[in-house]
Amino acid sequence: MTTTDTTTTDTVRSLMREARIPASDAEIAAYAAAYPGVRAGVEALYAPVEVRYLDPALRFRADAVGPETPWAGPPA
Structure with a gap:
């Protein structure tokens, strides 16, 4: 096992422990x-x-009720 492998393994072990995932x-x-x-x-x-x-996700806007209202993105 190389130093990089040991470091990566230690990092993953720490992340799992921090997340309380056995x-x-x-x-x-x-x-x-x-x-x-x-x-x-x-x-x-x-x-x-x-x-x-930038926000990587589209957002559904429940107040967009018609085709003239954009349902994804900020209000017009």
Whole structure:
């Protein structure tokens, strides 16, 4: 096991402990193997400066009652 593997395993173990999620050593090892890819994916979401602070989800507006009222996004 390399230093990076140990660090990643320790990170995953700490995250699981902090979240109070019980996990066996086999589960920790599987999560640690996937962690670098997941971490890179999350970091890629925030990499473009233009989208860093945008809301990534559409919001349903219950007050949008007709076709003239936009149901996704801020009120017109």
